[in-house]
Amino acid sequence: MTEPVRKQIGDYEIIRELGHGGMGQVFLVRNLISDRIEAMKVLLPDLANQGDLGARFMREIKLLASLDHPNIAALRTAFSADNQLIMIMEYVEGDTLAHRLERGPFPPVEALNYIDQVLAALSYAHAQGIIHRDIKPANMMLTPRGVLKLMDFGIARSGNDLGLTVTGTTLGSLDYMSPEQVQSQPTEARSDLYWVGVSLYEMVTGKRMFAATSSYSVMEAHVKETPRPPIEVQSSLPKPLSDMIVMAVAKDPAQRFQTADAFRNALSQIKESCGSPGVDKAVAAAVTPPPAQLPPNVAKPPTPVSQPAASPSFSSATPASAQTDSALQPNAGPRRPYWILAIAILLLVATLAGARAYRTYKQNAASADAVEAMSHGAAAPSTPTHLLAIKDQISPRRKLTFRSFPLRVPLVPKQQQIRTLHLTNRKHPSEALRQLKPI
Numbered sequence: 001m002t003e004p005v006r007k008q009i010g011d012y013e014i015i016r017e018l019g020h021g022g023m024g025q026v027f028l029v030r031n032l033i034s035d036r037i038e039a040m041k042v043l044l045p046d047l048a049n050q051g052d053l054g055a056r057f058m059r060e061i062k063l064l065a066s067l068d069h070p071n072i073a074a075l076r077t078a079f080s081a082d083n084q085l086i087m088i089m090e091y092v093e094g095d096t097l098a099h100r101l102e103r104g105p106f107p108p109v110e111a112l113n114y115i116d117q118v119l120a121a122l123s124y125a126h127a128q129g130i131i132h133r134d135i136k137p138a139n140m141m142l143t144p145r146g147v148l149k150l151m152d153f154g155i156a157r158s159g160n161d162l163g164l165t166v167t168g169t170t171l172g173s174l175d176y177m178s179p180e181q182v183q184s185q186p187t188e189a190r191s192d193l194y195w196v197g198v199s200l201y202e203m204v205t206g207k208r209m210f211a212a213t214s215s216y217s218v219m220e221a222h223v224k225e226t227p228r229p230p231i232e233v234q235s236s237l238p239k240p241l242s243d244m245i246v247m248a249v250a251k252d253p254a255q256r257f258q259t260a261d262a263f264r265n266a267l268s269q270i271k272e273s274c275g276s277p278g279v280d281k282a283v284a285a286a287v288t289p290p291p292a293q294l295p296p297n298v299a300k301p302p303t304p305v306s307q308p309a310a311s312p313s314f315s316s317a318t319p320a321s322a323q324t325d326s327a328l329q330p331n332a333g334p335r336r337p338y339w340i341l342a343i344a345i346l347l348l349v350a351t352l353a354g355a356r357a358y359r360t361y362k363q364n365a366a367s368a369d370a371v372e373a374m375s376h377g378a379a380a381p382s383t384p385t386h387l388l389a390i391k392d393q394i395s396p397r398r399k400l401t402f403r404s405f406p407l408r409v410p411l412v413p414k415q416q417q418i419r420t421l422h423l424t425n426r427k428h429p430s431e432a433l434r435q436l437k438p439i
Contacts, residue, residue, distance in 0.1 A: 071121035105206035135195035197248025
């Protein structure tokens with residue numbers, strides 16, 4: 001007879017059971033102090049009694065507590081009670097992809113959108129040194145808002161520990177397990193990517209990758225058997241998508257995608273070739289960032305001309321999310337008044353310079369005419385103030401001295417100059433100008 005469920009564990013009130021499996025049970029609980037609804041995972045007592053295994057879970061719990069990503073269900077806390085290991089997790093309301101698969105395979109673009117979110121979570125976890133090791137549709141929870149949460153990091157590990165196994169038990173799900181994990185070899189990030197490839201295979205075909213009848217047959221198939229290409233199972237699939245999945249589930253880790261970001265990059269190219277029809281609006285809103293709001297006076301980037309989709313290359317490790325905003329350039333409109341003002345200033349300066357040059361030319365021409373007239377004995381101007389400067393005042397008893405400014409006249413040969421004028425009589429300076437002789 002089943003033991004009745006306890007109504008309270010520590011500070012948590014049990015509301016109902018969410019699920020159970022070989023490792024333990026999961027309950028929906030309410031924190032009596034904060035009144036927050038959370039999920040409680042209780043490991044089975046027979047596992048908790050094994051000291052080494054319990055200590056390993058406790059180390060992994062500490063690692064999980066450091067993860068903070070929108071596509072990872074967060075670990076709140078962990079403790080032991082009544083010889084049981086207990087983890088308190090973020091409660092994610094929604095439906096698992098495994099449950100959704102019961103209604104048939106996903107459209108390719110929809111499946112790729114979900115897997116893209118899984119890879120984003122793995123990219124973050126791998127950067128922290130955390131390997132999940134139990135990735136499958138049953139651990140992918142889809143919220144009503146279209147956000148996918150990767151669940152159950154309960155057997156995750158860090159470092160290069162061997163595959164976590166105990167007598168008669170393999171931690172993980174055999175249908176999705178990587179060959180190296182089946183053989184208890186060291187696992188790393190590429191092992192998680194194998195799990196993702198097997199999950200994607202099932203999501204787009206609606207069938208498991210290996211239809212074996214026993215656990216041993218499944219493990220042997222992961223190690224030795226080559227899976228059928230997805231396009232042979234579901235003929236409507238694009239061939240590039242089928243090729244990408246085949247690469248992801250390669251037996252040799254060196255032949256797979258080497259990082260989650262490289263997998264995402266290939267997946268992004270496949271999504272572009274598949275197009276966007278058939279994607280649920282909520283899913284598209286969750287995986288596609290909103291369009292950037294253009295500030296005032298910013299021109300919209302030109303609409304790209306559609307090009308035929310090329311077969312994607314899976315060698316690039318550049319993340320699909322890397323984009324730039326260089327297309328948004330300020331419009332040159334607001335700067336035009338400054339250019340107009342600069343041109344007006346230049347025209348004004350040029351006009352002033354031209355007027356000054358013209359005035360200088362006229363003065364030089366008048367001076368040249370005066371000198372030429374004096375050289376032929378003509379009457380000089382009454383007050384040649386632009387040629388002569390009086391050094392001494394006129395006096396009957398003093399000689400008058402007139403000095404000229406150096407004068408270069410282009411029309412007078414040999415650049416004649418008027419040097420000094422000495423007068424010994426009392427005549428007006430204008431009379432004396434008639435006696436001037438060029439030097």
